[in-house]
Each structure stands twice: as C-alpha cells, then as structure tokens.
Amino acid sequence: MSQIVLHSGQVVSPEGRFDVDLLIKDGRVHSHGQRGAFKNVDAEQIDCAGRLLLPGGVDTHTHLEHRVASGATRTIDDFHSGTVAAACGGTTTIVDFVRAPAGTAVDEAFYTRREAAEAACVVDFGFHPIVPATAGEDDSFARLRRLSEDEGVASWKFFMAYPGSMVSDAVLLEGFRVAAELGVLPMVHAENGHMVADAVAGLVAAGRTAEHEHLHGHPASSEAEAVNRAAVLAQHVGSSLFVVHVSAADAARQVREHRAAGARIWAETCPQYLASSYEQYEGAGLLAAGHICSPPIREAANAEALWTEVSNGTIDTIGTDHASFALHTGPGMLPQKDSGGGVFTGVPNGVPGVEERLVVMHTAGVLTGRITMERFVDLVSTAPAKTFGLHPRKGTLAVGADADVVVWDPAAERVLSAAAQHSLADYSVYEQMHVTGAPAAVYSRGELVSVDGEPVPGLRRGRGTYLHRARQH
Ligand SMILES: [Zn+2]
Numbered sequence: 096m097s098q099i100v101l102h103s104g105q106v107v108s109p110e111g112r113f114d115v116d117l118l119i120k121d122g123r124v125h126s127h128g129q130r131g132a133f134k135n136v137d138a139e140q141i142d143c144a145g146r147l148l149l150p151g152g153v154d155t156h157t158h159l160e161h162r163v164a165s166g167a168t169r170t171i172d173d174f175h176s177g178t179v180a181a182a183c184g185g186t187t188t189i190v191d192f193v194r195a196p197a198g199t200a201v202d203e204a205f206y207t208r209r210e211a212a213e214a215a216c217v218v219d220f221g222f223h224p225i226v227p228a229t230a231g232e233d234d235s236f237a238r239l240r241r242l243s244e245d246e247g248v249a250s251w252k253f254f255m256a257y258p259g260s261m262v263s264d265a266v267l268l269e270g271f272r273v274a275a276e277l278g279v280l281p282m283v284h285a286e287n288g289h290m291v292a293d294a295v296a297g298l299v300a301a302g303r304t305a306e307h308e309h310l311h312g313h314p315a316s317s318e319a320e321a322v323n324r325a326a327v328l329a330q331h332v333g334s335s336l337f338v339v340h341v342s343a344a345d346a347a348r349q350v351r352e353h354r355a356a357g358a359r360i361w362a363e364t365c366p367q368y369l370a371s372s373y374e375q376y377e378g379a380g381l382l383a384a385g386h387i388c389s390p391p392i393r394e395a396a397n398a399e400a401l402w403t404e405v406s407n408g409t410i411d412t413i414g415t416d417h418a419s420f421a422l423h424t425g426p427g428m429l430p431q432k433d434s435g436g437g438v439f440t441g442v443p444n445g446v447p448g449v450e451e452r453l454v455v456m457h458t459a460g461v462l463t464g465r466i467t468m469e470r471f472v473d474l475v476s477t478a479p480a481k482t483f484g485l486h487p488r489k490g491t492l493a494v495g496a497d498a499d500v501v502v503w504d505p506a507a508e509r510v511l512s513a514a515a516q517h518s519l520a521d522y523s524v525y526e527q528m529h530v531t532g533a534p535a536a537v538y539s540r541g542e543l544v545s546v547d548g549e550p551v552p553g554l555r556r557g558r559g560t561y562l563h564r565a566r567q568h
Pocket of ligand 1: 156158416
C-alpha cells in the first residue's frame with residue numbers, strides 16, 4: 096500500500112505540541128521522525144508547513160438514518176451524507192446509536208443497522224445500543240450482554256425521559272449493575288421525564304405552544320435532578336457513568352460535585368449549547384423549530400456558565416447529537432421541522448452539526464482563550480476515543496494508531512451556511528458564523544477523504560469500517 100510523509104507540520108496532542116514528521120504506511124502511523132527524517136523515503140511527500148496535525152475527530156454522539164421513536168419520520172441525513180459531512184469537518188470516527196423498533200430485539204436491530212452503515216459510511220463507526228424501555232421485563236439485558244461480548248460494544252444508552260424510551264430507576268439499577276460487570280460504560284440522557292411531561296402539559300394548557308416554548312418544557316432543574324439521580328444510582332451499584340449532551344450549567348455542576356466526591360462520572364456537551372442560544376431563536380417561528388432539540392438550546396447566560404464548565408474540566412468530551420431534519424418538507428419527503436404546524440410538541444427533535452464541531456469549537460473556544468489547542472484536541476478526539484474504548488487506535492497520532500489525520504490550517508477563514516454544508520438539512524444553527532481555523536485536508540486510515548472542506552472525488556461509499564471497542568470501565 097502507498098506511503099505518505101506529512102512533513103514540516105506540528106503535531107498537537109493533549110500533552111503538547113511536537114515538531115515531528117510522520118510516516119504513514121498501510122493506513123497507520125508507522126513512525127515519527129525529526130524534521131526531514133523521511134525526505135528520502137519513497138512516499139508521497141506532503142508539505143504541512145504552517146499547519147497543525149491533529150488526530151482525526153471522534154464524535155461519539157450522532158443519529159444518522161435515525162427513525163424517531165413514533166416511527167413517523169427519519170432524519171434527513173443517512174449514513175452516507177452524514178459521514179461525508181463528518182469527513183469534510185475533520186471527524187473520522189463516529190459512534191451512532193441503535194434503537195430497536197417495537198417488536199424487534201435489540202441485537203437484531205444492531206445487526207441490521209450495522210449492515211446499513213457498512214454499505215454507506217465513508218468514515219469508521221461504532222454503535223451504542225439504546226436499552227429498550229422493556230428491558231426490565233424481557234431478555235434485553237442478556238442480548239445486550241452478548242452484543243458487548245461478541246461485537247465490541249462498550250457502551251449502552253439509557254433514556255430517563257420520553258414515553259416509549261424512558262426507563263425506571265429499577266431498570267437503571269439493573270442495567271448499571273450488568274454494565275459494571277462487563278466493563279460497559281452506561282450513558283444517560285438525563286432529564287426527569289415526569290418533570291418534562293408536566294412542564295409541557297402546563298405550556299399546552301396555557302396555550303404557549305409556539306416553537307421556542309420548547310425551552311420552557313425542559314427546565315434546567317429536570318436535567319440537574321436526573322444527573323444527580325443517575326450518579327447516585329451508578330455509585331450504588333459500583334458503576335461508571337457517562338452523561339450525554341449536558342445542556343444546563345446546573346447539570347454540569349452536579350457532574351462536578353459527584354466527581355469531586357469520588358464518582359467515576361464523565362460528561363459531554365455539544366457545540367449548539369455553547370455557540371447558539373435561546374435568544375437567537377425566540378419568536379423565530381420555523382427557524383425556532385430548527386433549533387428544537389432535547390435538552391434544549393438554553394439562554395446565552397447559561398451558555399456562558401457552561402463554557403466555564405468546559406474550561407474547568409467538568410466537561411470531558413464534545414459530541415454533536417447530530418440529528419438532522421430540514422425546515423421544509425419537500426414532495427415525497429417524510430415530515431420535517433415544518434410538520435409541527437407552529438406547535439412545538441409536533442416538531443421532530445434534533446439539530447445538524449457533525450460537520451461544524453471542530454471549526455465551531457476552535458473559533459468559539461480556542462480563539463477566545465477559553466480552551467487551549469491541546470485541550471481542544473482532547474475534547475474533540477482523544478478523550479472521546481479513550482472514554483469509549485477506541486484508544487489507542489483512534490484519538491492519537493502515536494506510532495501504531497490509525498492514520499486518521501486532520502491537517503489543520505489555523506488561518507483558514509470560512510463563513511458557515513446551510514448552502515455550503517454537506518448535511519442534507521436546509522438550515523444551520525451556525526448560519527453566517529465566521530470561523531477561523533479549518534481542516535485543509537483529512538485522512539482516514541491514510542486515505543485522503545476531504546480537502547478544504549470538500550469530499551475528494553471518488554470517495555468510496557462504504558469505505559468506513561465497524562469498530563470493535565474495548566470494555567474498560
Ligand atoms: Zn442524542
């Protein structure tokens with residue numbers, strides 16, 4: 096197989112910056128050398144002067160080709176369009192979810208979905224199965240156990256809210272206990288489902304149903320309560336815990352306090368909770384529907400407080416929760432954001448963002464001094480790889496790792512827009528945001544997949560491979 100030398104660039108890892116040249120061979124980082132060490136090697140020589148070399152982005156929270164729980168619609172991005180968008184934005188690994196439709200066993204759903212992903216993904220992928228709401232009464236935990244043992248499934252997700260998905264505390268306890276036995280990391284969607292249902296019913300009764308009212312149906316207290324409860328339950332059975340998409344600063348504080356008290360707890364937030372805000376969509380009608388996700392995009396003051404929790408290390412990883420719908424339902428399309436008819440309870444939840452994760456975090460985080468470039472690499476690549484059993488194959492440019500490399504141009508300037516993005520959604524929550532710093536080139540296992548934010552011609556559908564992950568918690 097071909098050899099590539101990336102020379103004159105600076106490698107960035109969470110530990111620091113290193114002036115080393117990289118020799119890539121057979122899809123892996125073969126060796127590091129001093130400047131010029133590989134100049135006589137028979138290889139494609141790529142000059143990376145003025146560029147940073149980052150381990151490929153790892154987004155452990157995407158929903159591609161995702162059918163909503165009711166079955167009424169599906170996200171607009173499939174495994175192909177979603178991973179093309181990822182590759183263009185510097186993300187070379189995704190971990191998506193498996194939700195078993197009613198009447199289908201979770202392991203059967205896993206195999207069906209893996210097959211669909213194998214046929215379409217252009218970057219590598221793994222899956223977190225969602226624990227069915229029926230898990231306390233059927234054989235779901237036995238099936239999940241088998242999946243973890245046979246297929247390298249290192250994490251399971253539990254929903255603490257939403258009819259049809261929400262599990263009881265008893266199921267959380269049982270699931271956390273089995274997970275701990277297997278070294279599986281349990282993840283929680285932490286909102287108190289009863290509080291959300293109550294708040295939403297109150298809004299509906301009061302006639303407050305405009306799109307932006309969605310925020311008020313998801314109080315920060317319901318998120319903080321669920322984080323606290325999950326942390327207490329996990330400790331009760333000796334389990335680790337990962338909290339996905341923390342949106343409320345109050346919920347992040349719960350993570351910080353439980354960790355300080357000795358809990359093995361990790362947390363993710365998403366760029367939309369940091370770089371977008373309620374003020375941007377309040378009263379905005381259909382565009383507000385475009386901002387509906389759960390937990391919600393909260394007020395700017397909350398985003399500021401959440402940034403503090405990113406800066407101080409409470410937040411460990413940045414995922415996107417990419418779950419994309421278009422604003423407008425075109426002919427022949429499944430219902431999109433406009434299907435809510437102006438009423439927030441009818442709007443499919445989720446925002447696109449898999450492509451913008453790195454550029455938004457760099458501009459809003461690194462350039463503002465909230466995080467260093469080293470921490471940025473940790474948040475978007477190394478920490479998610481380590482937490483979810485993908486390291487040292489992913490999340491690092493150490494010798495032996497997959498040659499997933501982002502050649503980062505710190506001076507590149509772009510204006511984000513729906514027109515330029517590769518998601519099939521017709522809007523962006525970052526519309527007209529000016530960013531500085533972007534991927535100039537992205538390699539996945541040594542193969543060039545995107546240049547200047549565009550996919551390379553001939554990028555092969557289905558070149559992405561399924562990743563077996565290590566159970567280590
Ligand atoms: Zn999600």
